[in-house]
Amino acid sequence: MADYTNLSKRFLAARFILAVLVSISLFLDGRLKQAQAQAVYPEYVVVYGDTLSWIAQRFDTTLEQLIAVNNIQPDDVLRPGDRLKIPSFEGMQGILTTEYVALGSSLTSLSRRSQTDPEILVRANRLTSPSELFIGREIIMTKRENGSHMTTMPAIKPGQSFLEASVLSGKNTWLLSGINRLSSPLMGMPSDTYYMPSNSENGSNLALPGIKSIILDNLPLVQGGTFLIKVEADQPVEITADLASIQPTFVDVGGVQMAYGGINALTEPGVYPLTMTVTYPDGSEYRFDQLVMISSGNYPTDKPLEVDPQSIGTEAEKAENAKIKAVLAPITPIQQWDGLWYSPAQDADCIISQFGSRRTYNDDPGVYYHTGLDLGYCKGTDVYAPAGGTVVGVFPNQVVRGNCIIIDHGLGVYTTYMHLNEILVHEGDVVQSGQLIGIIGTTGRSTGPHLHFQVDIHGTPVNPLTWLRRAFP
Ligand SMILES: [Zn+2]
Secondary structure: OHHHHHHHHHHHHHHHHHHHHHHHHHHHHHHHHHHHHOOOOOEEEOOOOOOHHHHHHHOOOOHHHHHHHOOOOOOOOOOOOOEEEOHHHOOOOOEEEEEEOOOOOOHHHHHHHHOOOHHHHHHHOOOOOHHHOOEOOEEEEEEOOOOOEEEEOOOOOOOOOHHHHHHHOOOOHHHHHHHOOOOOHHHOOOOOOOEEEEOOOOOOOOOOOOEEEEEEEOOOEEOOOEEEEEEEEOOOOEEEEEEOOEOOOOEEEOOEEEEEEEOOOOOOOEEEEEEEEEEOOOOOEEEEEEEEEEEOOOOOEOOOEOOOHHHOOOHHHHHHHHHHHHHOOOOOOOOOOOOOOOOOEOOOOOEEEOOOOEEOEOOOOOOEEOOOEEEOOOOOOEEEOOOOEEEEEEEEEEOOOEEEEEEEEEOOEEEEEEEEOEEOOOOOOEEOOOOEEEEOEOOOOOOOOEEEEEEEEOOEEEOHHHHHHOOOO
């Protein structure tokens, strides 16, 4: 009998377990149906000039789906500021935005920062491999609306746990492990980058011990472009960088290490390696590699120039170039400019030749490019210092440059003014932004009155318009 009792008990237990399983699966099924009913979509904010079909095309969906998900009626009018749910990016949350892949970004870090599954980011950005996330590539991301941002958590130091690091950051450990898509705080590793909610973004995507932020600025990088690497450290670290074989020098400016670099205008567009090393006071070293994209500057090609063959490649020209090169070489450690630069001419729009245009001379097979910005004299002939600096070169009557001035602005950044009619400063003068320094002329190798305004970084000419359009740092 005892056996029967046991059997019936087992039977009852089995029925009970089955009932529980059925109810769990019914519950899960219900949850699933609910989730499907409340599918999350990111929103796109309509801007002036958008059309529904263009938005559908841009975000890989169809007009029909866009209309259905957003319940658009036949007589609805699309207005700037309207929000549209984007059905193709189901699972992304927030407002759709585009950004350039930043230094230190990976699929994991982008997923943590945007709180989006990596697979959805892969789909939205048509990535076939995570290695396609080159610095400077444009990607579709989402941002949050309520003013809350994601900022990098201070790096987990070797020997420290995620728990300790999160306690030090003053946030809830489980909340942080959830945000960072860790199944448990125990899964947090040193030398990985984690994010936490914050009122402001530090812009950094690479968490290294002792480093508050590390940023490659002025993306996307282009031929003839300026770049800036900014490193904010809380201990005296030594930093080196190599970007497409350019090794910018880091200078400490008020506790932030700044390295300005210029990309040669003739650099082939493509993907180049960036390597950075951080050496700590105890001698330990951290090395970081990522690929960076250099895009075309879309510079036009000028008609071949016919010049007196005797005037090209002369000894006088070579001597002049060598002399100027030496003046542009030193990296003075004080930043003498402040914010946005002004145009050195009275009419900033009076541009007669852009930086970067390709030039050939006579039958010379060599390709050259315009190393500066040519400004005419539409409103007047005065030439002003565009930013603070020190006059380090006053060269009258040069074969190529005519009457020429060179100003050192610090950190390897120099400006040159060529073909002047008059020079109104002396070597050693400290000039302020907007100070009169010369008069436009047509001295040296020049075909008519104009100012050739050139910006060099470590001796590489860069597009001057960059400095007139955005403030560094
Ligand atoms: Zn020029």
